[in-house]
Amino acid sequence: MTRPGRFITFEGIDGSGKSTQARLLAERLPDAILTREPGGSPGAEEIRALVLTGDPGRWSPETELLLFTAARRDHLEKRIDPALAAGRTVICDRFADSTRIYQGATRGDLREKVDTLHRLMIGREPDLTFIIDMDPAAALSRGLARPDAESRFEDFGLEMQERVRAGFLALARQYSDRCRVIDGNRAVEAIAADIATQMGLAAPG
Numbered sequence: 001m002t003r004p005g006r007f008i009t010f011e012g013i014d015g016s017g018k019s020t021q022a023r024l025l026a027e028r029l030p031d032a033i034l035t036r037e038p039g040g041s042p043g044a045e046e047i048r049a050l051v052l053t054g055d056p057g058r059w060s061p062e063t064e065l066l067l068f069t070a071a072r073r074d075h076l077e078k079r080i081d082p083a084l085a086a087g088r089t090v091i092c093d094r095f096a097d098s099t100r101i102y103q104g105a106t107r108g109d110l111r112e113k114v115d116t117l118h119r120l121m122i123g124r125e126p127d128l129t130f131i132i133d134m135d136p137a138a139a140l141s142r143g144l145a146r147p148d149a150e151s152r153f154e155d156f157g158l159e160m161q162e163r164v165r166a167g168f169l170a171l172a173r174q175y176s177d178r179c180r181v182i183d184g185n186r187a188v189e190a191i192a193a194d195i196a197t198q199m200g201l202a203a204p205g
Contacts, residue, residue: 005088005090006090007084007090007128008090008091008127008128008130009094009129011098012184013134013139014140015139016133017188018094021191025199026091028196029089031087031089032088032090036094037071037072037092037095038067038068039071042078043078044071044078047071048071051067061103061110062108065099065103066117068103069099069117069122072095072096072099073122076124080092081124096118096122097168100115101164126178128199129178129179130195131169131179133165133183136161137158138185182194
């Protein structure tokens with residue numbers, strides 16, 4: 001029988017460098033599949049376009065929660081579960097923890113609904129989560145400088161970034177068995193070396 005694969009996620013405020021670190025780790029693991037949320041499957045990518053572009057106030061927190069859950073379910077069915085069943089390592093840029101923070105803790109008192117929907121419709125947690133922790137002001141400046149249109153959550157401003165950071169740090173304490181907080185206020189290479197050490201890999205060189 002094929003041994004089940006490992007599910008690794010990267011979390012953090014926008015502009016923290018988590019996407020870069022997810023990519024660098026995937027490049028070091030020959031069996032790895034790199035994916036992202038929202039998105040990762042054709043249907044989920046369509047939902048991504050709905051929620052990450054346009055007016056920041058266009059969706060209510062409840063609607064966002066349903067959209068993200070629908071995208072995650074499609075992603076899980078079409079890509080994550082099949083890869084894990086085949087013994088692959090899945091590295092995902094964001095997963096359910098982002099919904100717990102963005103919709104559950106910062107966009108209304110929806111955490112109980114987030115957890116209920118996750119239990120009913122997703123039912124999977126990562127094996128290991130790296131939370132890239134970074135100064136919110138620096139991360140916001142970096143995020144707004146990106147040459148893409150997916151700045152919906154950055155448009156909520158610094159206060160939102162600070163609340164999100166606090167939420168992720170609290171989540172790391174809640175799920176201390178799988179969450180590792182990584183100092184993102186360093187050079188990319190230093191962060192990658194830290195992650196490699198925690199993975200039991202030789203430092204990049």
